[in-house]
Amino acid sequence: MLRFLVRRVLGAIVILLLISAVTYFLFFALPADPAALSCGKNCNPQTLALIRKNLGLDEPVPVQYWQYMIGIFLGRNMTIGHCSAPCFGYSFASQQPVWSTLMNRYPTTVTLAAMGALIFLVIGVGLGLISAARQGTAFDKIASAVSLTGQSVQIYFIGPLAIYLFADTLGWLSRGHDPDWTHDPVGSITGMILPAMVMSVIFWSNYSRQTRSLMVEQLSEDHVRTARAKGMTSRYVFMRYALRGAMGPIITIFGMDLSSVFGGAIITEYTFGLHGLGQLAVSAVTQTDLPLEMGVMLFGAAAIVIANIIVDACYAVIDPRIRLS
Incomplete structure (x- = not known):
């Protein structure tokens, strides 16, 4: 029974990792840009770049995903402040954990x-x-x-x-x-x-x-x-x-x-x-x-x-x- 449960738990971990990866990378296939949405109509390149940095969108997508997964287990330092584990980041809209x-x-x-x-x-x-x-x-x-x-x-x-x-x-x-x-x-x-x-x-x-x-x-x-x-x-x-x-x-x-x-x-x-x-x-x-x-x-x-x-x-x-x- 124990071996059966261990196999199921290991399989569950793999499934969750795949779901997280697919969801994360599909997000960046969307035409909408969260930084541009936050910037508003009267947006200039400097403000847009600052918003992208504050939202953590200035790094390559694989790097962002790696930092995200590390933050879940170890926490991470973000521009908005330190996010303790389990860290799923801060909401773009509300700025709340x-x-x-x-x-x-x-x-x-x-x-x-x-x-x-x-x-x-x-x-x-x-x-x-x-x-x-x-x-x-x-x-x-x-x-x-x-x-x-x-x-x-x-x-x-x-x-x-x-x-x-x-x-x-x-x-x-x-x-x-x-x-x-x-x-x-x-x-x-x-x-x-x-x-x-x-x-x-x-x-x-x-x-x-x-x-x-x-x-x-x-x-x-x-x-x-x-x-x-x-x-x-x-x-x-x-x-x-x-x-x-x-x-x-x-x-x-x-x-x-x-x-x-x-x-x-x-x-x-x-x-x-x-x-x-x-x-x-x-x-x-x-x-x-x-x-x-x-x-x-x-x-x-x-x-x-x-x-x-x-x-x-x-x-x-x-x-x-x-x-x-």
Whole structure:
């Protein structure tokens, strides 16, 4: 198990290095010049050169990238001041450290993604299991219809409807606000319930259908029929044999969907006016803010990679054969 995890961690480091290199060099392929944008309309060559130096854009691109990567681990001295490790530089637009900006924004996105994932796994897998156990019944048909409907809607469509119905009209839930885990942990949870539920609709609809399909397939396997022939109860066979066989593919699908979960979190943040990494990423792109773009990209990629390693570990526990791959 340890060797399996070490291989996954080493692979994750390589992936993050490749992502950082591609993102950094693609930035300089853009037609926009951040120094020219900061300089304004009445810009002269001397002012432009000074701005480029202050932004650290006067060095060759490979040198800039090397200094950037060194700064992440060791810190670096910049014209705006010393940047302690982990140094992701200073935002071109706000002149604030990128790392502190990320630390202020990440709780919203991580909370939304975690709560949304928990909701769609519980609802989706639960509905799928019940539908598989009650194949052909009215519940199975209704659950399938609801799942198909859920997959066809979009967050920006059901988000405003959910706010109007559950927050403004019925008053059951909050409209959604950024979490403050230090001063109001309970409010942090209640304030994210509605956004997380809206974000989870598309996902649990898919997981419900996937789980039902996998369970029906498992229930028709030879080893399940053999277990039943030996006199084991239907509930024991369902939970002990069929469910365990179906959980492996479900975990794999969840690992593949992690990037989609963060993508859904970005759209949900804009729908509910939350201040997370998604809103920060869009702001960085529109302002051609390289340090902020890199910070959000690496932070999000690292979160997804770490989550995938955890998913792989869970899969290896369920199916020991995976450890040998």
